[in-house]
Amino acid sequence: MAEERGRLCRVWLASSQSLGYKARGRLVETYGSAEAVFDRFSPDMLSIIGGKAYQELKRIRELGLPKLALAIERIGASVALPGDEAYPAVLDDIIDPPDVLFYQGVLYREERRAIALVGSRRETRYGREQAHKIARGLAENGVTVVSGLARGIDTAAHLGALEGRGRTIAVLGSGINNIYPPENRDLAERIISSGGAVISEFAPGAQPMAYHFPFRNRLVSGLCQAVMLIEAREKSGTLITVGHALAQGREVFALPGQVDVPGSRVPHQMLREGARLAASWEDILEDMGWSGPAAKAEQLEFIPPDLTNEQRRIYDALCDEPLGFEELADRTSFGVMELNAQITLMELAGLIQALPGRVFRRAH
């Protein structure tokens, strides 16, 4: 019971949005423990913490610890403290491990293999597709994909992992119940319901403040054995993640991109400075020494199913490369009406796939 009270006191300290992590550390150091801070809470502490944080802590303290526990339960979150079964052991080794982790979903003490996929929020189509593909391949091979739930590459990575029916973890830069960006709320739900986790070290309700993200990034790399960089512009927050990864002794991979695209500059710079080049999920598995025989078994030759003669003509025309509508019409010598109808039927049957710009390719 006493231990439970000590835990809740730590959660109490972590629940103040205005209390910075350094001030919190000083407070605990001065008084010996979070419980001591709670018990001896007085205006004396104003010399260590700001007035705003003081008022906030005072308000929560007056509500009482049981109410605090209930409030966290109400928003559907759980709490993990260092040493808990749900507190990833890898975080014990990093500098500034979070004192309290709020999370939804499932967390393990010993996370299996995990890779962080990080990149630009202003990604190109190429970057998005590759992130999706790599995340999917990793997930299919039992690797947990960790990312930050941001727009762009992060979103693609989470989606890819979900499509690969694997586990994925999103590390937030805002409160656990305050998903940002808002359009990714559904995605967060899917991550949780598919056996992954959404985690945050910030107080519930905290806004996504700009200064949260660089700090948050140490967890993204900290949770993984390696970080994979896909597209980043100069001065990108992604660079901070890479910096953390190096400090934490994690492997760094980078995906090469087109040389004249701004998002390729940082990955290429990383490659020149010694990051590992990864062009596919297989590269990552191989370099990490994770490619067992299990990984290979999945690759089956795709055998085209029964096709009508007309469909065979279209399918054959698409053997080498994707084709635009006009070209496809020329090569198959179908009329527009006929070709349109056949394309629909083949798309619905999952044989071919339409890309933006009315370009078609075989589905795999």
Place this chain on the structure above:
Amino acid sequence: MLARTRCFALNGVQGEAVSVEAYVASASEFRFTLVGLPDAAVKESRDRVAAALKNSGFAMPLGHSTVNLSPADLRKEGSGFDLAIALAIILASRQLAAAGVEDVLLIGELGLDGRLVAVQGALAMVMAAHAAGIRKVILPPGNAREVEAVSSMAVYPAGSLRAAAQHLSGQMPISAQIQKSYEECRSQSQSDLDLAQVRGQKLGRRALEIAAAGGHNLLLVGVPGSGKTMLARCLPGILPEMSREEAFETTRIHSVAGLLAPGSGIMTQRPFRTPHHSASMPALIGGGANARPGEVSLSHNGCLFLDEMPEYSRQVLEALRQPLEDGVTTISRVKAHTQYPSRFMLVASMNPCPCGFFGSQVRPCRCGSHEIRKYLNRVSGPLLDRIDLQVEIDAVPVEEISQRAPQEESAQVRRRVRQARDIQRERFKGSSTRTNAGIAGREPEKQALLTPEAIQVLQMAVKRYALSMRAYVRLIRVARTIADLAGEKQVPLAAMAEAIQFRMADAKYWGGGHG
């Protein structure tokens, strides 16, 4: 004595009968009053009339001249009353004797020298007068051709006040203009762009044909330079010719808006309006202090082309929804409350992303997904829901433009479109629906006569692409038109399968799908 002449005032595109009464009372001093809710331009008429009378060999009568425009509570705008006022004064002051003046519609603005100047909205006035039983009209020569297709109307073009007066008194009758039937007016020259000039673009041509056949709104998505605008401009050339009623409706609106050049005849070509993307709400929808018709009304019975649709202001685009739905625009202003017909086909074009090259095989796109989403979101879902046909078109490589064989001419396509429209007219006989684009309401599947196979593939597509109910109805409409073009009684599987292809634009760009 008292004299009365006839003219018509405009309320929107409707003409309202106005009778001009003049009374000259003998008095020692000169006075000229004009009453009956005239606006500024009508008030100025006093000075023009006085000068024109003098310069036409008449005189402004001594004493009190009072002119009343009746009904007195109807607002009167413009300069078209000059002739009626001048003649009423001449008659009231006994400077001229004429019988039967009250049976003649008088239209025209006066110059100070007494010449007659063309006015706006002459056709609307003449049509209203015709409906009111008036069979004679004197108007400026510049307005004569505009009304030449109005049957059983004696049109006397008069160059000056004097000519009009002498005609009425019988001193020097003007010979009536020879009226033409609408068919004679319909000029043979077609729109200057012909589909034969469009190279490649098989899919775009097909979409254009379906749009024309079913009256569907059309969205063309493609990289810059892919020929979206050229395709769109070909649309009027493949739409069926305007009927007599349509031509009158359209000409009337253009006449009221002052867009008919003096001396031009009835419009026989469907209008193709291309407002610039900086167009304001009143410019597009109609408005201003006097509630003028906007572009949506000017494109009545024709096409409204919005090039680069996301560049238009969001507010303006949203305002299109009501005319698209109702076919009329209601404009309310403090001084006026007017309805303008606005049944038009919306043709819009846009790039797939801000840089224009998303999905291009030639150049890579440099936009982030967020930028693309922001750009596409400028066009709202509800507006897109009203665009039945959405098609992505490829750029034709320059080296191929010269190589590709010339294709079908507009005239051939128009023939098929006309046949499909005939089928639809038969189908919708007795209902307010005119084309397949109007299919709505309960059980659209039954209205459109879908075969079981077509329903099956439609349901598969709905599931696969997570289509909304509105999207579902749109597919049925387009499939019905495709079947009509093929002369099929029921909608076969192939027609539905083809229709599904014309929805891909939003499935990929707006569906939020990944990749």
